[in-house]
Amino acid sequence: MKLIRDTWLMYRRSLILTLRQPVWVAMGLFQPILYLILFAPLLEGATSTAGASASAFNWFVPGLLILTAFFAAFFAGFGLVAEIRYGVVERMRVTPMSRFAMLAGRSLRDVTILLAQSSLLILVAIPFGLELDPLGALLTLGIVALVGLTFSLLSYTLALVTKSEDALAPIAQAVTLPLLLLSGIMLPMALAPDWLQTLSTLNPLTHAVDAARALFNGLWADPQIVVGSVVMGTLALISLVIAARAFARTTA
Amino acid sequence: MATQQTSGSMIETHDLRRTFKTRGKAADVEAVRGVDLHVGAGQIFGFLGPNGAGKTTTLRMLATLLTPTSGEATVAGADLRRQPQRVRERIGYVPQGGSTDPAETGRGELVIQGRLYGMSKSQAVARASEVLALLDLESAADRTTSTYSGGMKRRLDVGLGIVHRPAVLFLDEPTTGLDPQARAGMWDEIRGLRAQGTTVFLTTHYLEEADALADRLAIIDHGLIVAEGTADELKRQVAGDVVTLGVDGATEHVLETVRQQSFVREATGEDGVIRLYVDRGETAVPQLLRVLDGAGLAPSSIALHRPSLDDVFLRQTGRSLRDDAAA
Numbered sequence: 001m002k003l004i005r006d007t008w009l010m011y012r013r014s015l016i017l018t019l020r021q022p023v024w025v026a027m028g029l030f031q032p033i034l035y036l037i038l039f040a041p042l043l044e045g046a047t048s049t050a051g052a053s054a055s056a057f058n059w060f061v062p063g064l065l066i067l068t069a070f071f072a073a074f075f076a077g078f079g080l081v082a083e084i085r086y087g088v089v090e091r092m093r094v095t096p097m098s099r100f101a102m103l104a105g106r107s108l109r110d111v112t113i114l115l116a117q118s119s120l121l122i123l124v125a126i127p128f129g130l131e132l133d134p135l136g137a138l139l140t141l142g143i144v145a146l147v148g149l150t151f152s153l154l155s156y157t158l159a160l161v162t163k164s165e166d167a168l169a170p171i172a173q174a175v176t177l178p179l180l181l182l183s184g185i186m187l188p189m190a191l192a193p194d195w196l197q198t199l200s201t202l203n204p205l206t207h208a209v210d211a212a213r214a215l216f217n218g219l220w221a222d223p224q225i226v227v228g229s230v231v232m233g234t235l236a237l238i239s240l241v242i243a244a245r246a247f248a249r250t251t252a
Numbered sequence: 253m254a255t256q257q258t259s260g261s262m263i264e265t266h267d268l269r270r271t272f273k274t275r276g277k278a279a280d281v282e283a284v285r286g287v288d289l290h291v292g293a294g295q296i297f298g299f300l301g302p303n304g305a306g307k308t309t310t311l312r313m314l315a316t317l318l319t320p321t322s323g324e325a326t327v328a329g330a331d332l333r334r335q336p337q338r339v340r341e342r343i344g345y346v347p348q349g350g351s352t353d354p355a356e357t358g359r360g361e362l363v364i365q366g367r368l369y370g371m372s373k374s375q376a377v378a379r380a381s382e383v384l385a386l387l388d389l390e391s392a393a394d395r396t397t398s399t400y401s402g403g404m405k406r407r408l409d410v411g412l413g414i415v416h417r418p419a420v421l422f423l424d425e426p427t428t429g430l431d432p433q434a435r436a437g438m439w440d441e442i443r444g445l446r447a448q449g450t451t452v453f454l455t456t457h458y459l460e461e462a463d464a465l466a467d468r469l470a471i472i473d474h475g476l477i478v479a480e481g482t483a484d485e486l487k488r489q490v491a492g493d494v495v496t497l498g499v500d501g502a503t504e505h506v507l508e509t510v511r512q513q514s515f516v517r518e519a520t521g522e523d524g525v526i527r528l529y530v531d532r533g534e535t536a537v538p539q540l541l542r543v544l545d546g547a548g549l550a551p552s553s554i555a556l557h558r559p560s561l562d563d564v565f566l567r568q569t570g571r572s573l574r575d576d577a578a579a
Contacts, residue, residue, distance in 0.1 A: 006368070009367050009368060013356075013364050017353060017355045017356060020355050020396075021355060083353065086350060086351070086352065086353055086354065087347050087349050087350045087351040087352070088351060088352065088353050090317065090347055090351065091345070091347065091351035091352075091365075091412060092368065093316075093317060094315055094316065094317065094340060094344075094345040095340060095365070095368040095369055096337055096340045096341050096368070096369065096370070097368045
């Protein structure tokens with residue numbers, strides 16, 4: 001089928017071109033590893049005050065995976081802006097290739113790289129005292145993939161609309177920081193005053209983080225698993241529709 | 253694989269229009285206001301116009317990148333509005349600002365392009381080698397395009413446009429920014445494409461390029477075609493001869509004086525250069541000298557020539573394409 005063939009061609013091309021510049025893939029790991037070494041140990045005290053049962057690393061790493069996915073995905077749009085500037089996007093728009101495949105191939109590339117980075121990050125965390133539940137970790141990667149997919153799609157849409165890094169950067173900044181602070185990735189939201197906790201529940205990222213923590217630690221009865229999966233699944237679907245329409249319509 | 257028609261027309265447009273909506277209360281911009289074009293199969297068709305005249309908008313519509321607001325067009329035998337996908341299969345498009353990823357090799361770009369046009373892997377690989385040989389890029393085939401010179405990049409852009417042997421190739425300013433040698437090479441490639449039966453539709457800022465390459469030309473201004481024909485036909489429309497006068501400073505005064513002469517059909521001038529359109533140059537020159545001498549306005553230089561495409565352009569649009577290109 002043409003759509004699948006075109007998506008595969010686009011996926012293969014973009015993955016190869018990304019891997020030709022491994023510095024960027026490695027850079028994506030630099031920040032989370034710093035968090036792991038320089039921040040996670042601080043939590044040892046904080047989590048015990050908040051009454052969390054898991055060790056600091058088992059509590060922090062799932063959130064860190066979501067954080068990494070969220071940031072990496074938001075940067076995907078910058079790559080697309082560059083491709084628009086090179087004229088590659090326009091060149092492909094004149095071919096009979098599927099418009100949706102242009103989007104899907106790139107997003108699948110993003111998710112692939114993200115899953116490789118996440119797996120590596122989990123392995124790096126084990127010597128620090130992370131206890132690994134293989135099935136839990138695998139399912140957590142599912143949530144990570146949904147977060148990466150959602151935000152890379154939204155980032156591509158913004159890139160197509162703005163066509164400029166200068167416009168994309170402040171938007172990315174304005175969106176990422178509040179979502180990050182309200183997600184409970186850094187510290188348990190249980191420490192927050194009521195109004196902040198309420199605000200936090202409106203943040204889809206909070207539910208992704210809660211689901212990831214429950215899955216990662218094998219707390220199968222935790223209702224947050226279902227809530228987080230449904231929230232992120234729905235959001236991924238909505239983002240897909242928005243981005244697909246932008247790609248079909250754009251004159252980039 | 254492309255449909256090669258040996259006769260008939262490859263591009264037909266009727267009353268093609270494109271209006272851009274503007275934000276706020278400003279009036280919508282009518283970039284293209286009813287364009288009729290007829291481009292015969294196997295021709296090189298030159299499309300000229302000042303910046304902002306609707307040239308690029310027309311080109312982008314014909315290449316399916318922009319939907320026309322109204323009007324009809326057939327490109328390579330397919331209806332532009334109803335069958336854009338079929339048009340895409342049969343055309344190639346070479347954008348002005350480049351079309352390659354700096355991290356990909358020339359061969360890699362050609363192979364993926366072929367595959368996007370439906371070729372199998374082995375077909376695409378074989379065709380990429382053919383195109384690389386045709387455009388003299390073999391020695392650089394496996395280097396990333398970031399190492400290519402401007403001329404090499406442009407040749408690769410053209411290669412990407414012809415990988416699938418399109419019936420019609422659109423070239424947007426194919427030689428802008430190239431040095432004279434690379435430009436001459438590009439002209440040869442374009443003529444070679446015509447020799448193989450490809451219809452070439454090109455925009456250019458260089459009138460000598462249009463004169464040297466194009467079988468037929470159209471000039472667009474303010475969204476309308478203002479002249480169409482072969483270069484010779486267009487030049488003949490600028491009746492008579494052209495006299496160029498160099499004057500020091502007194503441009504306005506000289507213009508006023510020469511316009512009063514019955515043998516001068518038209519005169520334009522700026523910055524000390526005056527162009528006169530006259531019926532018979534050989535008699536006009538002595539007459540002109542007498543008149544100017546009598547008025548104490550002796551010119552610093554005088555030249556007589558047959559109308560060039562630049563004169564056609566100036567007459568039709570009121571602007572010189574050269575000034576426009578420099579701007």
